[in-house]
Amino acid sequence: MTTRRTFLTGAAALGTTTLLPFRLHAAAHAADAFMTANGQVTVHPIAHASFVMETPVGTIHVDPVGDAGDYADLPAPDLILITHEHGDHYNADTLAALAGDATPLIVNPAVYDMLPADLQARATSISNGESTSAGDVMIDAIPAYNTTEERLNFHPQGRDNGYVVTVDGLRVYISGDTEDIPEMRSLENIDVAFVCMNLPFTMGMEAAASAVNAFAPTYVYPYHYRGRDNGTQDPRDFAELVTGQTEVKIGNWYDGVMPS
Template sequence: MTTRRTFLATGAATLGAVTVLPFAARAAGEADRYPVDGGEIVVHPVSHASLVLETPAGTIYVDPVGEPSAYDDFPAPDLILITHEHGDHYAVDTLQALTEMRTQILANPAVYDMLPQELKAQAVKIANGGTTEMLGLPIEAVPAYNLTEGRLDFHPEGRDNGYVLTIGGRRVYISGDTEGTPEMRALEDIHIAFVSMNLPFTMDAEQAADAVAAFQPDYVYPYHYRGRDGGTQDPAEFARLLGEADAETEVRMGEWYPGGLEG
C-alpha cells in the first residue's frame, strides 16, 4: 500500500533548489505560521481539499467536508469559502453542523443556489473574476476549470472558483479544482498558494509545477493529490520538478491524508 511517507521519500534526494519542509518533520501539533500585518496566518490542513486558516481577521474554513468532529480543535468559522459543488468540497450536512450565527459563507453561484435557505441567508455568491470584501478582507474569485480534452466535464469553464484573499497585506491563493489555467499563471504577488493536483480530475504534478513556476508564490502547498485509477500524484515529484524550473518558491507539505491515501 502506498503511504504518505512513501510519497514524501520519493525523489527526496533530488529536490533541486526548492526547500521542502514535510509536515512530519515539525514538532507534533505544530502548525505553519506566517507573519502578516496585525498578526499571523496559521495554516491547518484538515483533509484532501479542506483546510483552516487562522488570521487576524478571523478563522476561515475552506471547503469543509467530512465529520464535523475533524474541526473540534479549531475556533468556530467566521468565514467559510466553498469553491464548487463536488462532494469533496461541498457537504451541506457538514456546513450545517459547523456554521454559527456569526459565520459568513462565500460560494460560487452554483453552490449558492444549492444551499438550504438558512445557510443561503448567511451566504454571498461570487462568480469568476468577481471581487468582494468579507471580514474586512479583499477577496477575488479566480476561474477554476479544466483545459485538457477528456477532463472538460469535471470542471467546466465559468462555473467553479479559486480564491485570492489579501490578509494583512499578504495574498493567499486557494486553487480549488483546476488545471494550470492562464488565470493561475498570471497571478502576481502570491505569498501562500494551495494548488491541487490529481488525475483525472485536475492536473498531474508536472503541469502543476509548470503553472506554479509561472507565478512563483513565496510558499506553495500541494494538496488535493489523491486521484482515481492510479491518478494520485506525488507531492515530492512536484517539488522536484519545481526545483528544476528554478522557481524561488518554498514547498510546504501538509498532512492532508491523516488516514492514509487509500482512505
C-alpha cells in the first residue's frame, strides 16, 4: 500500500503548509516538495520534459536539455537520467555544461552509444526491465513506446526508457515518451508520477488520464504537452479527467517551450 506523503508548496520552507488547487498552483510557479522519512524531495520543472529533483540523498536532473543557464539557480546534478535520444530529452552540450567530472548518468542503450567518450565513461546503460542504483537511489527502467500504428516510428518498443526512481522511500515514475501501455497501467505504489501527453508523438490527454486512473499515483504531473507549436493538450482538461484520490499538479513548464 502506498504511504500518502504530505505535499508542500514553496512556502513550506518558511513553516507554512499550503495546499493549492492546480489552477492556482500553475500560476504560482512554486517548487513542490514531497516529505519523506528523512527530509523532502523538491520538484523543479524546467520546460517540456526537463525537471530537477532535490532529494535527501542528492540532486537528480531528468532529461536536461536547452540552455544550461536555465539550471543556474539549482544545485548541480549528483545524478542525471536520460530517457531517450530525441532532442527534447537528450543534448550532449547541455549535459557537458551541467555534469561534473564524476556525475553518473543512467541512460537507455541508444543514448549510451551516442554519448561523447567522457560522458560515456561514467554512464550506465539499462534496458527495459533492468534495474540499477546510484548511491542510495534505485532506478528501474520501465518500457516507453508507441502503440498506435501511425506513431510506431516515433518511439519503437524496446528502445526507450521510462523510470521508476526510489529515493528515501518515495517512488517516482517518469514516463518518458510513451502511449498508454500495459506496463504503465500495471504500476503499483507510485507516489509521484510524470506522465507525458503530446499528439501526435505520444498520446492524448484522454489516454494519459485513463492510464493514471488505472495505476492511481498519489500525485501526477502532466508534462511534455507543450512544444514549438504551443502544444496539443491542455493540462487543465487532463485534470478534469483524472478520478479517484490522485491529485494533479501543474509545474512551470506550462509557460515553457520545447528547447530548440
